[in-house]
Amino acid sequence: MNRLRTLALDTPAPAIAAFALVALLPLLGLGGYWQQQVALIAIYTLICSGLNLSFGYAGELALGQIAVFASGAYISGILYNHGYTDILLGFAVAVCLAALTGLLAGIPGLRLSRWSLALVSFFYVLLIPVLVKLFESETGGTAGLAGILFPTLFGSRLDTTNLYTVAVVTTLLWLLLMRNLIVSRFGQFLRVLSASPTLTETLGGSVYRLRVQAYVIGALPAGLAGVLYTYLTGYLSPDAFTLHTLIALLAATVVGGAASVWGAPVGAAILVLGPLQLKSFEEYSTLAYGVFLVLIGTAFSGGLAGLARNLRDRRFRRPSTLPTDAPADISIPGTRMTVSGVEKSFAGLRALSGVDLTAEPGEITALIGPNGAGKTTLLNLASGLSPADAGRVALADREITGLRPHQIGRLGVGRTFQTPVDLGTMSVLEVVESGRFRQGSIGLLAALLRLPKHHRVRKADREAAATALSFAGLGHAAAQPAKSLPLGTRRLLEVVRSVAGEPSVLLLDEPAAGLDDDELRELGTLMRRIRDAGGTVVLVEHNVPFVMGVADQVYVMELGRVIASGPPDVVRADQRVIDSYLGRRGRAQPTDHDSKAT
Numbered sequence: 001m002n003r004l005r006t007l008a009l010d011t012p013a014p015a016i017a018a019f020a021l022v023a024l025l026p027l028l029g030l031g032g033y034w035q036q037q038v039a040l041i042a043i044y045t046l047i048c049s050g051l052n053l054s055f056g057y058a059g060e061l062a063l064g065q066i067a068v069f070a071s072g073a074y075i076s077g078i079l080y081n082h083g084y085t086d087i088l089l090g091f092a093v094a095v096c097l098a099a100l101t102g103l104l105a106g107i108p109g110l111r112l113s114r115w116s117l118a119l120v121s122f123f124y125v126l127l128i129p130v131l132v133k134l135f136e137s138e139t140g141g142t143a144g145l146a147g148i149l150f151p152t153l154f155g156s157r158l159d160t161t162n163l164y165t166v167a168v169v170t171t172l173l174w175l176l177l178m179r180n181l182i183v184s185r186f187g188q189f190l191r192v193l194s195a196s197p198t199l200t201e202t203l204g205g206s207v208y209r210l211r212v213q214a215y216v217i218g219a220l221p222a223g224l225a226g227v228l229y230t231y232l233t234g235y236l237s238p239d240a241f242t243l244h245t246l247i248a249l250l251a252a253t254v255v256g257g258a259a260s261v262w263g264a265p266v267g268a269a270i271l272v273l274g275p276l277q278l279k280s281f282e283e284y285s286t287l288a289y290g291v292f293l294v295l296i297g298t299a300f301s302g303g304l305a306g307l308a309r310n311l312r313d314r315r316f317r318r319p320s321t322l323p324t325d326a327p328a329d330i331s332i333p334g335t336r337m338t339v340s341g342v343e344k345s346f347a348g349l350r351a352l353s354g355v356d357l358t359a360e361p362g363e364i365t366a367l368i369g370p371n372g373a374g375k376t377t378l379l380n381l382a383s384g385l386s387p388a389d390a391g392r393v394a395l396a397d398r399e400i401t402g403l404r405p406h407q408i409g410r411l412g413v414g415r416t417f418q419t420p421v422d423l424g425t426m427s428v429l430e431v432v433e434s435g436r437f438r439q440g441s442i443g444l445l446a447a448l449l450r451l452p453k454h455h456r457v458r459k460a461d462r463e464a465a466a467t468a469l470s471f472a473g474l475g476h477a478a479a480q481p482a483k484s485l486p487l488g489t490r491r492l493l494e495v496v497r498s499v500a501g502e503p504s505v506l507l508l509d510e511p512a513a514g515l516d517d518d519e520l521r522e523l524g525t526l527m528r529r530i531r532d533a534g535g536t537v538v539l540v541e542h543n544v545p546f547v548m549g550v551a552d553q554v555y556v557m558e559l560g561r562v563i564a565s566g567p568p569d570v571v572r573a574d575q576r577v578i579d580s581y582l583g584r585r586g587r588a589q590p591t592d593h594d595s596k597a598t
Contacts, residue, residue, distance in 0.1 A: 015172075016176075019171075022168055038164065039232050041269050042268075043171075045265040046228075046264075047221065048256060048267050050221045050222045054219075057187065060211055063121040064124045068101050070241035072225065072229075073226035073227070075226075077145045077236050078139070090151065095223050099223075102215050102219030107212060125242075125246060128242075142238060146235050150162075153166070158231075175264070180449075185447070186447055188433065189205050191426060192437075193211070196421040201404070204409035205409075205437055258303060259302060259424070267303070330468065330471050332530060335396050337413075338358050339356060339381075341356060342392070344377055344389050350559075355378060357378070357538075364527060364551045365537065366553070367557060368542070368556055371542075378557075383409070385405050412502070413503065413507065414435070414506045414507065416498060416506075420487070428479070431482045432465040433461045436465065436501055437501070472496045473526075488515045492519075495508065495527075507538050509540050510542065513541075544581075552567070556574070558580050563576050564577045
């Protein structure tokens with residue numbers, strides 16, 4: 001197989017060149033005042049990039065960045081006053097404090113909901129003046145902490161130009177590390193998490209753990225920014241860490257592009273060179289930032305980075321990332337799934353009443369029945385999205401009843417949903433790659449440092465995704481944005497994503513809903529190929545003719561019970577099925593394919 005090309009969200013080469021040029025500006029005559037301004041841009045870039053990670057990629061509105069920024073600033077000032085002037089020591093302590101602050105703010109908020117995180121983290125901003133006054137002997141209280149001179153680095157005192165260089169280099173190194181994360185499994189996981197926490201769990205990811213990781217990692221650059229800010233200004237006051245600053249940084253994040261690595265320096269530069277230069281702007285800043293956020297969010301939600309990416313993609317078409325010799329056949333390790341006596345009630349309404357079902361490898365097992373029969377409820381129980389009141393669900397001889405969705409996903413249970421999830425700017429190939437999350441760990445350290453393990457995992461994921469696309473006949477669409485595909489192809493893509501993850505059992509929830517005849521034929525062909533490759537397929541579907549044409553075993557449900565089961569011909573002739581669902585002539589009654597099953 002030819003070596004696959006790496007698909008990157010943002011290429012780092014132009015950015016590295018730009019940062020190198022900025023670092024050399026003092027040698028080209030950049031004065032002390034503008035060195036301070038550029039260093040301030042670097043500082044705000046660090047904070048904005050943290051917001052990008054937690055808010056732009058993970059979809060978590062974390063407003064505690066200013067609190068982390070303040071903690072890094074004050075701890076470095078306190079260390080300096082106690083004789084510890086090395087800037088690397090300040091970085092190390094600030095990063096540890098930032099991680100702790102991120103945990104303290106993130107854990108309680110993430111246990112509740114996304115908006116709870118915003119409220120909890122916002123509360124930390126309000127605590128800044130209180131804590132500064134409480135520890136007045138160390139922080140200087142409302143009068144401020146003054147007398148902070150330039151730090152040392154390896155025993156040598158830094159001057160303005162040296163500090164400028166440290167700020168630019170530190171910011172570049174962080175952005176490169178962040179880019180490494182974003183183009184890794186972890187970054188893809190965050191993008192899926194932002195679109196659908198439910199999908200994330202069925203792919204094998206713990207939503208809670210991912211949110212905490214994103215918030216803690218996103219807090220780290222704010223701690224670094226605090227250290228740099230302390231030594232750049234030489235003076236600390238609570239007035240530098242207010243709600244006004246938070247709103248300004250949030251606006252800079254959105255303008256630059258919240259879901260972009262390199263949008264952060266753009267937004268920070270606009271903030272520093274624009275509003276912060278206008279003293280008269282402060283009186284109306286909150287209103288102006290609010291209007292600005294609304295206008296930018298409405299005009300182009302991806303910010304300036306998103307606009308630049310769209311222009312680039314229009315001008316330069318992405319080449320296909322699939323090799324021409326990708327194999328067309330795969331083997332799927334199917335496992336028997338057994339459902340025994342499962343019961344489920346919602347507020348006293350019995351949704352499932354002692355349901356028994358067995359799905360075998362190499363077979364398509366279909367569930368049909370009217371809306372409200374309990375078909376999707378059964379899939380939710382099997383995938384862990386809803387707990388069973390009684391009964392047992394097992395994979396081979398292993399019981400999975402009571403396990404969390406991500407644990408069941410890790411055991412190999414793949415799942416599609418009635419409505420395909422919009423994964424934003426992810427390409428078709430990246431969407432299929434996301435089905436590989438259950439295969440191994442995320443590997444944060446390996447991704448950050450680009451260790452050999454990361455490259456092995458990346459290559460394996462890319463090859464498995466390419467093979468799955470070729471298997472489904474979608475290799476030609478690998479480089480296209482997934483959201484640009486028609487509905488029928490997106491439904492096929494949901495199935496292909498699960499196939500790439502080598503599922504033990506594949507649960508399909510109404511994949512044929514809304515498809516035309518050609519798309520139905522494509523779906524049927526794909527499902528038969530999955531079956532013939534050894535897969536265990538459980539299909540919930542309203543389109544009875546389609547089911548009867550592809551299924552090996554059919555279970556008919558009514559009011560939470562299985563009223564008939566067997567091969568399609570046997571079920572079609574069952575009088576109870578004819579009376580309750582198919583009608584006197586054995587034909588499906590008209591149903592709304594777009595309606596959601598219970």
